Amino acid sequence: MARARSAVADLREACVGEAMAVIEQSGVEALSLREVARRLGVSHQAPYKHYPSRDHLLAEVVRRIFDGFARHLDDRPATDDPHSDLSAIGSAYLAYASAHPLQYRLMFATPLPDPAGHPDMMRSAQHAFAILGRAIARIQAMSVPAGGERLAQLDALYVWATVHGLASIMQSPAVGTLGLPGTVHQSMQCHAMARLHLALSAPPPEDALP
Structure with a gap:
């Protein structure tokens, strides 16, 4: 019985690993349970015992990626200063995007x-956003005590959009065609974070307040 349970767990894990290999080699469009089964050398019905559909398998792959991403943000250097903490979150975000480009794109x-x-798929994504939201709320508490949850959420989306855009630019070959000096490339991250801190320290628009 123990060997049977082990075999079930092994196949479940093997499906996830092979799904990631398919995506890495041929793109997410090529992912199917039949292709995973073919590559694993098992019956084409075998993966269905663990994943009722291709979407269930993809959701499990993405869930694990979000888990790793959230852990990466949680493991950032601890600091009591809200602005330093936000910078640490931004640095951790950009480091993950650089080190794991495929996972980031997924x-x-x-x-x-x-x-x-697939609610489990997004739980860690929500956790990662909550990390950012708490950091923003701590910054607001220093200058905008009445900002409220709505303003924290709006500012978190603003910061996310900025850092996500920077991560995308840093991964794109297009930025290398602009003929910018090397010192500009080297300063992009620090400059963006400094501008974010200035923006967050400024009074918010009236329509963003409760």
């Missing part, structure tokens, strides 16, 4: 299975 540049049908 999280943020790939059509995902319906979150309503």
